[in-house]
Amino acid sequence: MTTMRDHLADRIAATGPITLADYMADCLLHPTLGYYTTRDPLGAAGDFTTAPEISQMFGELIGLALAQAWIDQGQPAPFTLAEAGPGRGTLMADILRATQAVPGFHAAMRLHLIEASPVLRDKQRDTIARDDIIWCDGIGDLPDRPLFFVANEFFDALPIRQFVRDGAGWREKRVTVEDGKLTFALGGAAPVAALADRLADTKDGDLVELCPAAAGLAAEIGQRIETRGGAALIIDYGDWRSQGDTLQALQAHETIGPLDAPGGSDLTAHVDFEALAAATPSAHTRLTAQGVFLERLGITARAQALAGGSTGDRLENLIAAHRRLTHPHEMGTLFKVIGFYPKSQTPPPGLDS
Numbered sequence: 001m002t003t004m005r006d007h008l009a010d011r012i013a014a015t016g017p018i019t020l021a022d023y024m025a026d027c028l029l030h031p032t033l034g035y036y037t038t039r040d041p042l043g044a045a046g047d048f049t050t051a052p053e054i055s056q057m058f059g060e061l062i063g064l065a066l067a068q069a070w071i072d073q074g075q076p077a078p079f080t081l082a083e084a085g086p087g088r089g090t091l092m093a094d095i096l097r098a099t100q101a102v103p104g105f106h107a108a109m110r111l112h113l114i115e116a117s118p119v120l121r122d123k124q125r126d127t128i129a130r131d132d133i134i135w136c137d138g139i140g141d142l143p144d145r146p147l148f149f150v151a152n153e154f155f156d157a158l159p160i161r162q163f164v165r166d167g168a169g170w171r172e173k174r175v176t177v178e179d180g181k182l183t184f185a186l187g188g189a190a191p192v193a194a195l196a197d198r199l200a201d202t203k204d205g206d207l208v209e210l211c212p213a214a215a216g217l218a219a220e221i222g223q224r225i226e227t228r229g230g231a232a233l234i235i236d237y238g239d240w241r242s243q244g245d246t247l248q249a250l251q252a253h254e255t256i257g258p259l260d261a262p263g264g265s266d267l268t269a270h271v272d273f274e275a276l277a278a279a280t281p282s283a284h285t286r287l288t289a290q291g292v293f294l295e296r297l298g299i300t301a302r303a304q305a306l307a308g309g310s311t312g313d314r315l316e317n318l319i320a321a322h323r324r325l326t327h328p329h330e331m332g333t334l335f336k337v338i339g340f341y342p343k344s345q346t347p348p349p350g351l352d353s
Contacts, residue, residue, distance in 0.1 A: 076145075080143060082114060164207050168191065182262065293337045
């Protein structure tokens with residue numbers, strides 16, 4: 001049986017070393033060998049856990065923030081409620097439950113999920129349990145109407161390219177085969193137009209990452225929101241500007257080498273939020289730590305309400321979930337939030353302009 005390693009070796013033998021973006025795209029999204037297209041990667045039995053899987057509080061607050069943004073913009077109807085990379089559907093299920101009591105929201109909503117994996121589409125169908133879900137392969141498939149959009153840990157999985165500074169030029173990091181093993185190699189030094197502005201804040205040997213797909217998606221999402229109305233909440237780990245090698249692979253909740261298990265491990269990189277902000281034609285908010293964002297939305301009060309008179313394991317689990325989502329030493333500062341909104345409107349709740 002052909003493995004991903006065999007497929008990559010054959011491709012490299014035919015065309016030469018491939019970019020890191022090509023390597024990631026094959027490993028994650030190959031139709032028969034790709035990581036996301038062949039399995040459910042989430043949870044204790046998978047390779048990683050996301051915020052919605054930690055606690056219902058995360059999705060509930062996201063849902064209410066989007067609903068408030070919808071109210072602030074005059075309750076447009078119909079509108080698209082969309083999530084990119086919905087995983088098992090846990091986040092969207094919590095969003096829908098929390099917004100059930102918002103007058104008119106569900107009646108005006110048209111639900112779209114952007115998901116490439118048939119395995120995960122089946123999980124989403126079971127978790128959300130609605131017969132009105134419309135699945136899309138990409139942002140471009142969404143209809144032309146107001147868009148209220150969420151992406152949690154979606155942009156970090158988009159393929160990146162890596163470049164190492166060499167004088168006034170850059171050497172691209174590539175994947176090749178040596179002695180039968182996958183390994184990294186550097187291409188020749190050359191100018192890179194997209195990195196012209198990075199000559200001012202880097203030195204020889206510094207590594208910078210680019211994610212062309214992220215900028216393109218941010219531009220498309222922002223254009224829809226600026227033209228038709230709506231709001232986007234993008235939550236991911238990363239920072240304002242890319243600097244250094246952030247590519248990582250996870251397998252069974254442990255970090256392994258990015259070339260160790262092609263097609264069998266999750267590959268991600270930190271999101272360059274500055275690039276997203278620069279790409280959108282809409283207004284964007286300040287980059288905000290996830291913990292600050294959730295506290296502004298009322299996560300502590302929600303945790304207290306869920307706790308009620310709880311004791312024992314239930315209370316301990318709620319305290320642990322609150323801490324993991326908000327504490328600076330947990331997900332609270334590693335993960336960031338940026339919002340897109342029309343220039344004529346106010347920012348989504350929990351975020352500043």
